[in-house]
Amino acid sequence: MDLSERIETGMQHALRMATASGCPPRLARALRHAVFPGGARIRPRLCLAVAAACGDRDPVSATAAATAIELLHCASLVHDDMPCFDNAAIRRGKPSVQAEFGEATALLAGDGLIVAAFETLARETVHAPRLTGPLIAIIAKAVGAPFGLVAGQAWESEPEINIDQYHRAKTASLFAGAVSAGAVAAGGEPQAWLTLADALGSAYQVADDLYDALDDGDNAMGKPAHQDQLNGRPNIVAVRGVAGAMAHLRQLVDTAADSVPDCAGADALRGMIRNEAVRLMPKKLAASAA
């Protein structure tokens, strides 16, 4: 199975468990709507690519970690689209969960996906109990408070925002979690991968800012543009301009690719990082960066 198949199989299994017979039918539909069809599945692919580079000694645990990370990413999108945040009607080219099912069901679907993520990790690592706790600790840190996704989103409600902590928590943290979890699931050392995680998380934030500022039409992020400006959020394009932001993005991708430690799958992973970066860039600009 290639990486994408492993991820979709993991997601299908997790959703089958969460929406099993007895689940309120509307909630079950909302849970599936939040997860399928997916976006680029960047974070779980990164997780599995790092596990592969580390020798993939326990592919079942690596897939569980990748699945949990994507479930948590989907949960954060469902809650980000709620009226009290972005009030987004569209996500990944179709109605957002709150637009399709209403606020109450969207709130619960997000909660249910968070729980399903940790449940998946516990269930799928039964054969490797020494991995369960460390994987949950890594992934919970990436999404909770004080440094994860929840904290990142919360910075937007603070009277004073620390932009570095904000970006680190809102975007880089889950990339770092994906990389660390992939390494740990395969029996590797997460420390060796921290530069990669950091650089890639920052690169993704810059790409996100570029999309938001440029409105590329065919939007790889799957969400409406100009949200940062509308919501008064910091955006690197406003500070450095488009050319400056692109230069920064290229530099971050170089740093990420160069930081891949020597290991069996290192070259494949470096190639994946460079391809991913080009895929992430607004199409108008990608040619100049290839």
Next chain:
Amino acid sequence: MDLSERIETGMQHALRMATASGCPPRLARALRHAVFPGGARIRPRLCLAVAAACGDRDPVSATAAATAIELLHCASLVHDDMPCFDNAAIRRGKPSVQAEFGEATALLAGDGLIVAAFETLARETVHAPRLTGPLIAIIAKAVGAPFGLVAGQAWESEPEINIDQYHRAKTASLFAGAVSAGAVAAGGEPQAWLTLADALGSAYQVADDLYDALDDGDNAMGKPAHQDQLNGRPNIVAVRGVAGAMAHLRQLVDTAADSVPDCAGADALRGMIRNEAVRLMPKKLAASAA
């Protein structure tokens, strides 16, 4: 340390971690507001009482399970009070999290508490990795979909409601989780405790319905009355009347106490169940049931 001290110490430690330096300050305040001062901490006390009755072989893991259960209960209260559900301004005699901090921060505080619950379980069972997965599986089942709290709340948004599944998911599931987790943390067999969990969960639901219908003034549930009627939710008092509901409650408490399996702390636990039941009842009615 008695049960209450163990719970409060566990909650303090979990909140110290979640609100550590670097946490957005407003989010940190909201997280603390959601958790302190607590309500009756019924579910974690039940968890620890069952662990004690089973010999309390691993008190650190039992406290971790109790703490996680209470964090999840607090998260559910924060989200239940949101405008898209009860739109409650008061909780435990003070402003609800959404009333004090706004919807956005309340949504994130609930999410953060869910994550903190699983993070606590992973962190505090490092010495006993064979317990981490089973405890997370039990507790996730009690709060997620298809059968936990999230599903229970979701039944309220369904066009047709299955009242038995609704009550089981919304109330009984977390009692069952508390009992099972307490037994497993102490090396006991959860199967022996399922009747107790079921009866106590149902008793709590009846008590909740009685409070809602009667508006006892000094409300042990810490929330406004007549919400069921206002929100068109099923309530056993509407079906059986006050006397019928009280008789049912007494019968459920008897079933719960009688079902305690033979073990070292059985008598103490039976006493706790009967005391808890009287404490739960609306004061107007408790005298007649003592």
